[in-house]
Amino acid sequence: MKQELMEAIEAAPFSALQACKVLGLSADRFYRWRTRESLVDKPPIAKLSPHKLLEEEKEEIVSYSLEHPEQRHRELWYNLAREEKVHVSPSSVYRVLKSEDLVPPHVFGKPRRDKVKPDPKAPHEDWMIDITYIPIQAVDWYLIVLLDVYSRYIVGWELLSSMTWREIQQVVDFAIEDWGFRDSAKKPRLHNDNGSQLKAKKLRQWLRELGVLQDFSRPKVPEDLAILERFMRTVKQEEVYPGEYPDQYEARDGIGRFIGYYNHRRPHQSLGYVTPYDMLIGRAEEVIQQRKKKHISAQQRRKEINRRMAD
Incomplete structure (x- = not known):
């Protein structure tokens, strides 16, 4: 396919830029083909993301989900971190569950009308x-x-x-x-x-x-x-x-x-x-900050392992 396009552009009675426009091809791509790239099509090479979940992390998420089928992904995420099993994001837990068909259907309630609700600033108000x-x-x-x-x-x-x-x-x-x-x-x-x-x-x-x-x-x-x-x-x-x-x-x-x-x-x-x-008891911010530190540490470990696997 590349060879045919190259020949058509070079045989055109007008400039290569105009020929590219007619054929709907980017001029940059044409010049890259001609000067640096091989004309042989190559399959795309998958890039390994350094933040890709480890297989052991995926297995832990699936195993914990099967043991606690009543919990949705955010609750699973919280308890996995609390029990020092896996430190990932809620969206990562959701993607793993979805890939294993473990996401239960969500039942939507009726839309709520505007309401006035109390807005306490401390417990027991x-x-x-x-x-x-x-x-x-x-x-x-x-x-x-x-x-x-x-x-x-x-x-x-x-x-x-x-x-x-x-x-x-x-x-x-x-x-x-x-x-x-x-x-x-x-x-x-x-x-x-x-x-x-x-x-x-x-x-x-x-x-x-x-x-x-x-x-x-x-x-x-x-x-x-x-x-x-x-x-x-x-x-x-x-x-x-x-x-x-x-x-x-x-x-x-x-x-x-x-x-x-x-x-x-x-x-x-x-x-x-x-x-x-x-x-x-007023320790919510402390829990959130501890969770963030553990999440960053897990990210770094995952990054190092994935890079070693790519070498």
């Missing part, structure tokens, strides 16, 4: 509380969850057979005591929906006497409590529905283990891929 149904042997129990908005940490929860304002009071009261706010002048602001238990006159009076400001979401706008709604959906999808608890004791144990995992081991994208506990 704002708490959210909500209630959801937990099926146990065809009977609905009630999971009450109290979440710290700043850190996403679950600061209180309970699984109960009934749902009245007194159960709400019990969960809040325990959390106030556990986190040392009983005698504090400044207590967390409580965000909740418009459920009848949360609007009960006796509960509202008790909260006022306790010194807790109660903030209600807009009617029929669950997005106002999106952070806690997301947790409720997660605990059901990943723990409750696959569990099929035989009784409330097994349910309480399973949900308790999941909350422990959620608080201390599950990274959050909105938190910069650190855990709620990291945010709660």
Whole structure:
């Protein structure tokens, strides 16, 4: 093909530049062919990227993914680094999983309407509380969850057979005591929906006497409590529905283990891929910087190994 083009350009009754334009060929390429390059077509030579993942890293990612099929690529990336197995980027983990057909389909929710949400600057400025149904042997129990908005940490929860304002009071009261706010002048602001238990006159009076400001979401706008709604959906999808608890004791144990995992081991994208506990105790930036250092070190090692393989 090159030879035919060269002959056509050189035999043209006008300049080589004009001939190249007619043939749709770059003039630079034509002159390179004529002066420096062989006319024999050669297969392209694959270049070895110094940052290409090592086979051992790919194998570790695949193996860990198969052991933890419930985790998506960002959570796998976080835990692989936390457990000192592999230090790569989230996108690298995704590419490896995709090449092995290990990326689960993503289920998109309905688009959310504009919402007004709390914007705390420190832990325990704002708490959210909500209630959801937990099926146990065809009977609905009630999971009450109290979440710290700043850190996403679950600061209180309970699984109960009934749902009245007194159960709400019990969960809040325990959390106030556990986190040392009983005698504090400044207590967390409580965000909740418009459920009848949360609007009960006796509960509202008790909260006022306790010194807790109660903030209600807009009617029929669950997005106002999106952070806690997301947790409720997660605990059901990943723990409750696959569990099929035989009784409330097994349910309480399973949900308790999941909350422990959620608080201390599950990274959050909105938190910069650190855990709620990291945010709660103020070490999020330290964790992020340590991760960056380990990632750079792993990059350097990968680069050196790939270069040795290329030599």
